[in-house]
Amino acid sequence: MTTTTRPAVPTYTSDEMMSIAAARALTGGKRCFVGIGLPSTAANLARRTHAPDLVLIYESGTLGSKPDRLPASIGDGILAETADAVISVPEVFNYWLQPGRIDIGFLGAAQLDKFGNINTTVIGDDYANPKVRLPGAGGAPEIAASCREVFVVVRQSKRSFVEQVDFVTSVGHGRGKGDRERLGLRGAGPTLVITDLGVLRPDPETSELVLSQLHPGVEVEQVREATGWELKVSPELSNTEAPTAEELANLRALKEASK
Ligand SMILES: CC(=O)SCCNC(=O)CCNC(=O)[C@H](O)C(C)(C)COP(=O)(O)OP(=O)(O)OC[C@H]1O[C@@H](n2cnc3c(N)ncnc32)[C@H](O)[C@@H]1OP(=O)(O)O
Numbered sequence: 317m318t319t320t321t322r323p324a325v326p327t328y329t330s331d332e333m334m335s336i337a338a339a340r341a342l343t344g345g346k347r348c349f350v351g352i353g354l355p356s357t358a359a360n361l362a363r364r365t366h367a368p369d370l371v372l373i374y375e376s377g378t379l380g381s382k383p384d385r386l387p388a389s390i391g392d393g394i395l396a397e398t399a400d401a402v403i404s405v406p407e408v409f410n411y412w413l414q415p416g417r418i419d420i421g422f423l424g425a426a427q428l429d430k431f432g433n434i435n436t437t438v439i440g441d442d443y444a445n446p447k448v449r450l451p452g453a454g455g456a457p458e459i460a461a462s463c464r465e466v467f468v469v470v471r472q473s474k475r476s477f478v479e480q481v482d483f484v485t486s487v488g489h490g491r492g493k494g495d496r497e498r499l500g501l502r503g504a505g506p507t508l509v510i511t512d513l514g515v516l517r518p519d520p521e522t523s524e525l526v527l528s529q530l531h532p533g534v535e536v537e538q539v540r541e542a543t544g545w546e547l548k549v550s551p552e553l554s555n556t557e558a559p560t561a562e563e564l565a566n567l568r569a570l571k572e573a574s575k
C-alpha cells in the first residue's frame with residue numbers, strides 16, 4: 317500500500333483571509349492610492365508577493381513607495397525614503413487623482429451601505445453630538461470620486477454594514493445606478509468590497525452590493541446575519557481560495573516588521 321502525504325492546510329484567522337483576499341485583488345503595475353489601515357496592509361502584501369510592480373501612492377505625495385514594514389501614517393518617513401518620487405500634496409490631487417490617472421483607490425470604512433457609500437465621520441444622527449466620532453474624511457472623498465475604481469476593505473457586521481450610512485463621507489454609488497454620473501463623479505466607484513466573510517460586487521443593473529464570493533468555511537446565512545440590509549447573492553457565487561503558506565508567511569512577516 318502506498319501512502320500519500322498531503323501538504324498541511326495552514327491555519328489562519330478571518331482577518332488574515334480578508335487581508336490576503338484584498339491583496340489578491342491588486343495586480344500588475346496598477347497605480348493604487350492607498351488608505352491607511354486595512355488597505356495599506358493589503359497593498360503592501362500584494363507588492364511583496366504577486367504584484368511587485370504595483371505602484372503605491374500615498375496622500376502625502378509619495379509615488380511608488382516600497383516600505384518593508386507598514387507605514388504608521390501617511391507622514392511616515394519610510395514612504396518618502398523608498399518612493400520613486402515625492403511630489404506636493406496639491407500635485408497628488410490635482411495632477412494625478414482628479415484627472416483620472418490613478419487606477420484603484422483602496423479605502424477602509426467604519427460604516428458601508430448597500431450602495432457602497434462610506435462613513436468615516438460620525439456614528440449617530442447628530443453631527444455635533446455623535447455616539448462615536450470617527451477619524452474623518454481626509455482625502456477619502458476625493459479618492460472615491462476620481463480613482464478609476466474603488467476597492468473597500470472592511471470587517472463585516474450589522475454594525476458596519478448598514479442599510480444607510482449615518483453620514484456620507486465618501487460617495488459610492490449614491491442612491492443607486494446612475495447617481496455617480498448625475499453627481500459628476502469621474503470614476504466607476506466601488507467595484508469590489510472585501511470583508512472577513514467574503515467579497516461583494518455591485519449589481520450591474522442596480523449598483524447594489526451583492527455577495528459574489530465566500531471565504532472558506534463561511535456560509536451564506538452567516539453573511540446575511542452580518543449585514544444590515546436584505547443581502548442578495550450572486551447566481552455566480554464562487555469560493556475564495558484559502559491562503560497559501562507563502563501568503564500567510566509574508567503577511568505575518570509584514571506585521572511583525574511593523575511592531
Ligand atoms: C487616504 C486615507 O487614508 S483617507 C483617511 C480617512 N480615514 C479613513 O478612511 C479611515 C477608515 N477606517 C475606518 O473608518 C475604521 O473603521 C476605523 C479607523 C474607524 C477603525 O478601524 P480599526 O482600527 O480597524 O478598529 P475597529 O474596527 O476595531 O474599531 C475601533 C473602534 O472604532 C469605533 N467604531 C468603528 N466602527 C464603528 C461603527 N461602525 N460603529 C460604531 N463604532 C465604530 C468603535 O469605538 C471601535 O471600538 P469597539 O469595536 O471596541 O467598539
Ligand SMILES: O=C(O)/C=C/CC(=O)O
Pocket residue numbers: 352375388389390391453454455456
Ligand atoms: O488625511 C488623510 O487623508 C489621511 C490620513 C491618514 C494618516 O494620517 O495617516
